[in-house]
Amino acid sequence: MKQQNDWYTGINHYDNYVEKEIGIERRIIDGPTDPYLHERVEIFYVLSGKGAISVNGYAYDAVPGSLFCMYSHHFHHVEAVEEKLDVAVIRFHIGLFMYMSWEKHPKHANARLVYDTKPMVRLSGEEKEEVEALVRSLLREAKEARFERLNMIEYKTLELHAYYCRYAYEEIGKASRKERTVWSIIEKVILATGEDITLEDMTEEGISPETMNRRIKEACGFTFFQLKQFGKVINACALLHFPELSMEYIGDQLNFSSAAAFYKVFKQYCGVTPREYQTEYIGTMVPGSGAGSAMQFLQYIHIHFSEDIRLEDLCEKFCMKPYTVKQIFKQVFGNPFEELLAQVRISYACSFLRTGDRTVLEIASLCGFNSQSTFQRHFKRWMNQTPEEYREVMREKPDKK
Structure with a gap:
């Protein structure tokens, strides 16, 4: 059995706090991949190669220096590969970082980071050198079982995510791009969970609600109703990281009709109640429980x-x-x-x-x-x-x- 002689140092922290696990891998991608859903944030950094990565229906160039950050509402896949892509992939739970390091920003800055930023920034010069050195350091830490390895990975991943937030925020408004209509709707449905939007609200003139519902499902695999519920659950998981928020407040913010409805939908998607999720997934688990x-x-x-x-x-x-x-x-x-x-x-x-x-x-x-x-x-x-x-x-x- 594992010894716990120096229990006061919190040596078992990682055993009891599963959410702090951070996945790091280096992938060689030589062809298109399929879209998939992901619970954790996924950061892709392109070390070499040339291709295109589609995020919510829009293709972004994947070349050396491309830094992608995909949250759980981003449906993404490799759309094309011209030269084999050498990519570093870092996966982590956003809630941990929200709770431990979300600095006080100017009014509406946090909302703009979610709504107005692109999922990819192109780096060059010193910025590229700094980020690439950080990425390569993460790859080494993941490979070498050295003392303080897990802490180093956590700190460096936090730094990498902060770099993305900085550069993506600074890019807001510099370049416009044409959104595919159905993906604009999908993003709005997932993110605008506090609004009581209907399929009719999202349907353009000349298009029936049934046709729009079919287009949404063909694009992301969810019907409009399923997408609304999915978005509410994603946002609930993030809000549950803040213990000062009551369940009633979270349910109300996400426009659930009642606390019972909030609990029912959350358990349907997550398999546990919001309170169980908060206690067992976010808080430190009690040994022997x-x-x-x-x-x-x-x-x-x-x-x-x-x-x-x-x-x-x-x-x-x-x-x-x-x-x-x-x-x-x-x-x-x-x-x-x-x-x-x-x-x-x-x-x-x-x-x-x-x-x-x-x-x-x-x-x-x-x-x-x-x-x-x-x-x-x-x-x-x-x-x-x-x-x-x-x-x-x-x-x-x-x-x-």
Whole structure:
């Protein structure tokens, strides 16, 4: 078992504060990629190569010195590659940084950072040298297990994000670009969660609400109604990082009809109530707490669902005996580890089936199933239909309803 001789230094901070985990990787991209949803902020820095990255329907040049910052409302993918892209990718939870370092800005500056900035800035000269040195330092820290490695990664990631905010804010108003209408609507729906907007409000003259709803779904994979709910949940997750805000205030700010409605929608998308999310995901988890450990297990499964993970991996990761881990799954989730893992994998499979053109076999492999027949069996069990039937039903046009 892990020793805690110097407990007063907070040596277990990273074990108990999963949200502080920061993902860092270096990727070589030699062709277009598929769009995907992401909960964490994703920073891309192009070290070399030439291509185009599409963010919310608009293609940006990806060349050396391009610094992309995509929040959870940004749907993005590599659209084209002329020369292989060498990209550093840094992923982190925005709430942590909002809470620990959001300095006091001029009036409306924070709103402008969200609404008016572009997701990419092109760096050159000393600015490029500074940011690239920081990125390369992050890549080294992630690779070398040196003393204070995790703290260094956190500080440097915070600095990198601050650089993006500075440069993106300073670019506001310098250049205009033509938005694709449907993506302008998608961004507004996700971000303007405090307004009671309707599909009719978003529909232009000469276009029916049904047609607009279909265009929105074709672009991002969500219907208008789903997009509204998704946006509310994204913003709720951010606001929950501020403990001085009451649940009633957050629900009211996001235009929920009642606290009960807020709790219901949040749990539908996140699997936990807002209070549970605030306690288990944001606050430090209490060692030995079954509920806290269970949420750590669940997040670990969501992160590694595509891999060949076993219950033994959880035991090693969280320094627990197999009996203890099994008891936590039984008491908190009511299902053994294997059952919950299958459910999580099926939920991701449903997302892939709703969007994109991957084959059932590709989706089975992507979601961690060792064969198509195993995937088919689990899918039928949990969804009461085959993957093919599910895809057909979900892709029906809205105007056929």
